Structures are given as structure tokens and as C-alpha cells.
Amino acid sequence: MDDNVPTIAGVYGGKRARDQIPKIDHRKIKKICCIGAGYVGGPTCSVIANKNPDVAVTIVDLSVRRIEAWQSNDLPIHEPNLLEVVQSARDDREGRPANLFFSTDIDTAIREADCIFVSVNTPTKSLGRGKGRASELSYFESAIRRIADVATSDKIIVEKSTVPVRTAKNMREILMANCKPGVKFEILSNPEFLAEGTAIKNLLQPDRILVGSLSTQAGIRAAASLVDIYAAWVPREKIVTTSLWSSELAKLAANCLLAQRISSINALSAICESTGANVAEVSKACGLDSRIGPKMLSASVGFGGSCLKKDILSLSYIAESLHLPEVAAYWRSINDINEYQKDRFARRIVACLHHSLERKKIAIFGFAFKKDTGDVRESAAISIVHDLITEGADIGIYDPQAPEESIWFELEAACDNPDLVRSRVKIHSTPYEACDGAHAVDLVVKPAGSRVDWERVAGVMKRPMYVFDGRNMIEPQNLEDLGFKVEGIGMAGRGRKIVVDLDS
Numbered sequence: 001m002d003d004n005v006p007t008i009a010g011v012y013g014g015k016r017a018r019d020q021i022p023k024i025d026h027r028k029i030k031k032i033c034c035i036g037a038g039y040v041g042g043p044t045c046s047v048i049a050n051k052n053p054d055v056a057v058t059i060v061d062l063s064v065r066r067i068e069a070w071q072s073n074d075l076p077i078h079e080p081n082l083l084e085v086v087q088s089a090r091d092d093r094e095g096r097p098a099n100l101f102f103s104t105d106i107d108t109a110i111r112e113a114d115c116i117f118v119s120v121n122t123p124t125k126s127l128g129r130g131k132g133r134a135s136e137l138s139y140f141e142s143a144i145r146r147i148a149d150v151a152t153s154d155k156i157i158v159e160k161s162t163v164p165v166r167t168a169k170n171m172r173e174i175l176m177a178n179c180k181p182g183v184k185f186e187i188l189s190n191p192e193f194l195a196e197g198t199a200i201k202n203l204l205q206p207d208r209i210l211v212g213s214l215s216t217q218a219g220i221r222a223a224a225s226l227v228d229i230y231a232a233w234v235p236r237e238k239i240v241t242t243s244l245w246s247s248e249l250a251k252l253a254a255n256c257l258l259a260q261r262i263s264s265i266n267a268l269s270a271i272c273e274s275t276g277a278n279v280a281e282v283s284k285a286c287g288l289d290s291r292i293g294p295k296m297l298s299a300s301v302g303f304g305g306s307c308l309k310k311d312i313l314s315l316s317y318i319a320e321s322l323h324l325p326e327v328a329a330y331w332r333s334i335n336d337i338n339e340y341q342k343d344r345f346a347r348r349i350v351a352c353l354h355h356s357l358e359r360k361k362i363a364i365f366g367f368a369f370k371k372d373t374g375d376v377r378e379s380a381a382i383s384i385v386h387d388l389i390t391e392g393a394d395i396g397i398y399d400p401q402a403p404e405e406s407i408w409f410e411l412e413a414a415c416d417n418p419d420l421v422r423s424r425v426k427i428h429s430t431p432y433e434a435c436d437g438a439h440a441v442d443l444v445v446k447p448a449g450s451r452v453d454w455e456r457v458a459g460v461m462k463r464p465m466y467v468f469d470g471r472n473m474i475e476p477q478n479l480e481d482l483g484f485k486v487e488g489i490g491m492a493g494r495g496r497k498i499v500v501d502l503d504s
Contacts, residue, residue: 024220024221024224025221026221026222026224026225026228027114027221027225028225029055029115029156029226029228029229030054030055030056031055031056031057031058031112031113031114031115032045032048032055032056032057032058032113032114032115032116032117032229033058033059033060033109033110033112033113033115033116033117034057034058034059034060034116034117034119034160035060035106035110035116035117035119035120035143035146035147036059036060036061036117036118036119036120036121036143036161037059037060037061037063037066037067037070037076037102038061038066038077038119038120038121039077039194039196039306039375040119040160040192040194041059041117041119041120041160042059042070042075042076042082043077043079043082043085043194043199043200043203044117044160044192044194044203045057045059045100045117045119046082046085046086046089046090046100047085047200047203048229049089049090049099049100050085050088050089050100051233052232053089053096053097053099054099055099055229056099056101057089057099057100057101058101058102058103058109058112058113059100059101059102059103060102060103060104060105060106060109061102061104061106062104062106063104064104067102067103067104070086070102071090071102073087077373077374077375078373078374078401079196079197079199079200079372079373080197080200080201080372081200081201082199082200085200086100090102106150107150110146110147110150110151110155111150111151111152111153113155114155114156114225115155115156115157115158115226115229116147116155116156116157116158117158117160117190118140118143118144118147118157118158118159118160118161119160120139120140120142120143120161121139121161122135122136122139122140122161122162123135123136123306123310124310124313124314130317132313133313133314133316133317133320134164134313134314134317135162135163135164135310135314135317137163137167140161140163140167140171141171144157144171144174144175145174145178147175148174148175148178148179148185149178151179151180151183151185152180152183153183154183154184154185154186155185155186156185156186156188156222156225156226157171157175157185157186157187157188158187158188158189158190158226159171159187159188159189159190159191159248160190160191160192162191162192162251162255162307162310162311162314163248164248164252164314164318165248165249165252165318166245166248167248168187168189168244168245168248171187172185172187175187184218186213186214186218186219186221186222187214187244188211188212188213188219188222188223188226188244189210189211189212189213189244189247189248190210190212190226190247191210191247191248191250191251192251193206193207193208193210193251193254196305196369196370196372196373196375197370197371197372197373198372204233206234206238207238208238208239209230209234209238209239209240210240210242210247210250210251211223211226211227211240211241211242211247212241212242212243212244212245212246212248213241213243213244214243214244215243219244223241227239227241251311252311252314252315253315255307255308255311255312256308256311256312256315256331256334258296258308259303259309259311259312259334259335259338260334261296261297262296262300262302262303262308263303263333263334263335263337263338263341265279265283265296265297265298266299266300266302266337266338266341266489267337268282268283268299268490269341269490270340270344270490272490272491272492273491273492274492275492276492277490278490278491279472279489279490279491280299280472280490280491282490283298283299298471298472299472299489299490300341300380300470300472300489301341301342301345301380301384301444301470301471301489302338302339302341302380303338303380304369304370304377304378304379304380304381304382305369305370305375305377305378305379306375306377306378309335309338310378312331312332312334312335313332313335315331316328316329316331316332319331339383342380342383342384343383343387345380345384345468345470345489346383346384346387346388347387348468349362349388349440349442349466349468350388350391352440352466352468352485352487353439353440353466356392357388357391357392358391358392358393359392359394360392360393360394360439360440361393361394361395361396361438361439361462362388362393362394362395362396362438362439362440362441362442363395363396363397363398363431363435363438363440363441363442364381364384364385364395364396364397364398364399364434364442364444365398365399365431365434365441365442365443365444365445365446365447366381366398366399366443366444366445366446366447367379367381367397367399367402367407367444367445368399368401368402368447369381370445371445371446371447373401374399374401374402374403374406375402376402376403376406376407376410377410379410379444379445380444380445380470381397381444381445382410382411382414383414384442384444385397385411385425386414386415389415389420389421389424389425393424394424394425394426395424395425395426396425396426396427396428396433396434396435396436396438397425397426397428397434398427398428398429398430398433398434398447399447400429400447401447404427407427408421408422408427411425431447431457432453432456432460435457435460435461436460436461437460437461437462438460438461438462439461439462439464439465439466440465440466440467440468441457441461441465441466441468442468442470443467443468443469443471443473443474444470444471445470445471446471446473454479454482454484455482458482458483458484463483464485465483465484465485466484466485466486466487467479467484467485467486468487469486469487469488469489470489471489472488472489472490474486476488
């Protein structure tokens with residue numbers, strides 16, 4: 001091995017690796033192409049361009065509409081501070097030429113790039129073996145095949161999408177079988193660890209940057225090239241180099257462990273509601289233990305979004321494929337608790353409203369899966385609304401950040417009768433319209449950028465007025481002073497014990 005390249009022990013050996021990476025003989029990345037202008041590729045490569053003004057970054061996508069949105073000031077996704085980051089690198093400014101570009105010319109961007117980020121959707125399979133559990137890699141494979149067909153020079157390919165462990169091996173086979181003579185590829189794993197609503201903060205101040213590579217000379221040099229890009233703003237001690245397979249698995253593992261904590265505290269919230277304990281107090285007491293810590297221990301109506309459920313299903317399917325049924329069952333149980341929590345919340349609403357929702361209106365505040373985002377994928381609100389309209393309720397939804405077409409799409413996809421959804425559900429532009437004539441308000445998530453005058457809400461609702469707080473966001477006493485009955489997660493109910501018939 002070349003004297004300039006450390007051994008595998010050096011590369012994966014903590015401090016020595018950090019000391020050696022800058023000394024490795026490697027090429028400098030001057031042009032980056034990102035395939036996929038979605039929730040990961042767009043923000044990630046915008047920050048990379050912002051922090052590397054000498055690197056030209058082109059984000060490409062098949063969707064003309066999405067690219068046009070990225071080229072405007074009405075971005076296709078909502079993230080705090082994202083627009084400022086994009087503008088700083090995209091728009092020509094005095095002393096700072098533009099180095100961030102958005103395009104549908106995918107082939108040109110591939111040909112010109114030194115490094116290609118693949119950041120396309122890897123949803124759960126809807127057909128064939130592994131349906132409903134395994135990751136669907138057709139979009140990812142399509143991107144890899146296009147790179148092989150188009151590339152005329154050596155490329156570093158970076159897995160940014162969440163993929164099953166050892167995906168890089170399969171992708172390498174495709175590349176080698178389809179590439180032009182003399183063209184070489186090196187695959188790196190560089191998973192994202194972003195939380196929607198705080199993505200820019202996560203990118204600018206990451207807990208860690210993970211770069212996985214093969215232990216070959218070419219693999220180590222490719223890793224060093226990518227490390228240089230992140231080292232423009234991330235301290236090198238936070239840039240961790242690992243094996244390719246460890247990096248691929250770490251992304252799935254991280255999301256599953258986060259979901260595990262959420263389901264654990266939600267399972268405890270059910271016990272609290274039946275015993276008179278308060279889950280917030282239990283969470284605080286446990287979180288003060290330094291071995292546990294306080295993060296991700298807030299009880300809620302359940303987790304949502306495009307990642308956690310998908311990644312749990314993927315990891316459980318991998319375990320099943322490896323003939324580890326007990327491991328697969330363990331990870332699946334985390335999703336089972338999450339579904340149970342959403343169902344339990346809906347049944348609690350029915351019980352409080354005298355076991356009948358016929359001709360009763362319920363307002364839903366917040367349809368996105370979490371605050372500070374407009375993403376409604378796998379939102380807890382979807383199944384809750386479905387359960388409530390099945391009971392005969394009329395629904396008024398208020399979420400100013402969630403796109404109306406996305407709300408309709410998710411609701412209709414979850415219901416066997418789309419006509420029922422359209423007849424029972426209305427989407428409103430103000431919280432007061434949503435609450436007009438309502439018997440209850442369900443706080444599923446705090447709507448982005450909204451402030452609610454609860455005294456005004458009380459003036460338009462029917463009596464008795466209920467607020468079901470799905471994330472324990474509000475102080476119950478303040479609303480009770482206005483005449484509301486408040487039901488939170490992980491507490492038995494103010495002044496009385498809530499008993500839910502589990503067989504109903």
C-alpha cells in the first residue's frame with residue numbers, strides 16, 4: 001500500500017484517523033451533482049454550497065415543477081432558515097458569485113461532476129416479496145444505472161438515501177456491468193441524520209458526520225475527498241470514518257433507536273392514564289438519570305414522518321431475511337406500540353364525547369407529522385381523522401403550512417371510500433373557521449407559525465368544549481379557566497378518571 005495511505009487500522013482508529021485524513025493523497029472535489037431535490041438532497045447540498053464557495057453544486061431532479069420552485073423564493077419544502085441558506089449560494093451577490101444551481105439536465109450534471117450524491121426516495125415496497133416491509137430501491141437503482149450510462153470520467157458516488165446494509169455491493173455490480181471502458185467509481189456511504197423542522201440547524205451544527213468507505217486505497221482516498229467538503233465548517237473530530245457496511249447500518253439503527261424511545265414513553269403514558277401518574281413527571285424523573293437523558297422522552301399521540309416507520313420495517317425485514325425472527329419481532333413491536341397509541345387516542349375522544357360522534361364536528365389543529373414542517377407523510381393525524389370519520393364525525397382541519405393537496409392525498413389514500421373523506425372533511429384557513437360549531441379540538445401537532453386566541457375559539461364552539469392535547473403542548477389550567485375540558489397524553493383526565501373499553 002502507498003506510504004501516503006494509512007492502514008485500515010489508521011483510517012478507522014479514531015484520533016489517528018482524523019490526523020491522517022488531511023495528509024492522504026487525494027483529489028479535491030470541485031463539482032458536485034446531487035440527484036434528488038427533496039427533503040434531504042435540497043437542504044444538504046444547499047448548505048454544502050453555502051460553506052464551500054469554490055465548489056460548484058448542481059441539484060437535479062426529474063420534476064420541472066420542483067426545480068422551478070427551488071429557483072424561486074417559494075421553496076418546495078418548509079424549513080426554518082432554508083431560504084436564507086439557498087439565497088446566499090444561489091443568487092449572485094457582490095463578492096460572492098453563485099455556486100448553487102438547480103436543473104433538470106441530469107446527464108450534463110453527471111458528466112461534469114467529480115462527486116455525485118444520490119438522494120432519491122427509497123420507500124417501502126408495495127409489491128412482491130417484502131411488500132409492506134422491505135425498502136423499494138428502484139429509484140436508487142435507476143439513478144445508479146443512469147450514472148453508469150452517462151459518466152465519461154471517474155466519479156465518487158455518495159449514498160445519501162437511506163438504504164439497507166450492503167446496498168453498495170449491489171450498486172457496484174451494476175456500475176461495473178454498465179460503465180464505459182476505463183471509467184472507475186468509488187462508492188461512499190454518507191447517511192443523513194436530519195430532523196424535519198431543524199434540518200438546517202442539524203446541518204450547520206451536526207452531532208457527527210459519518211463517512212463510510214471500503215478499506216482499499218481508492219476507497220480511503222475517496223473518503224478523504226468527501227471529508228474535505230464537510231471540514232469546511234464541521235470540526236474534524238465530529239467527522240467519523242467507518243466501514244461502508246457500518247455506515248449503511250448506522251442510519252437505520254439510529255432511527256430505530258429514536259423510535260424505540262418514543263414508543264417506550266408512549267407505552268408508559270398508557271399506564272399513567274390508568275393509574276393517576278403523570279407521564280411528564282415520570283419522563284423528567286427518568287431523564288435526570290445521566291445514563292438515559294431527557295431527549296426523545298416526550299409522550300405524544302405517536303411518531304410520524306417518512307423515516308421512522310419505514311426504517312423500522314426495513315430493519316425488521318433485514319433481520320427476518322437473516323433468519324433472526326426474534327430480532328425482527330422486537331423491532332416490529334416498536335411500530336405496533338405507535339399504532340396502538342394513535343388508536344388509543346382516537347378511542348379516548350369517542351369515549352369522552354359520550355361514545356357517539358354522529359353529527360359532531362371535531363377540529364384538528366396541525367396535520368403535519370411534527371411542528372415547523374409542512375410534511376404530512378405518515379402523520380398521526382391521518383389515522384386519527386380516518387378513525388373519527390368512521391365514527392360519523394365531521395372534521396375541520398387547520399394547518400397553514402401543510403399543502404392542501406397533500407392533506408387530501410394522504411387522507412384519501414388511507415380510506416377505502418374517498419367520497420366519504422370529501423363529504424366529512426373540510427380544510428380551513430383559520431383556526432376559528434375550523435372550530436366553528438365544533439365539540440372538540442384535537443391538538444395533533446402545533447401548526448407552524450400560528451398563534452391561537454383560545455377565548456375566541458371558545459366563543460364559536462359547542463358546549464361542553466373539549467381539547468385533546470396530543471403532545472401536552474398547553475397548560476390545562478389556562479384553558480379550563482375558559483370553560484374547556486382538557487385531556488392530555490399520559491394523565492388520567494382533569495378531575496375524573498378516563499376509562500376506555502378496550503374491546504369497543
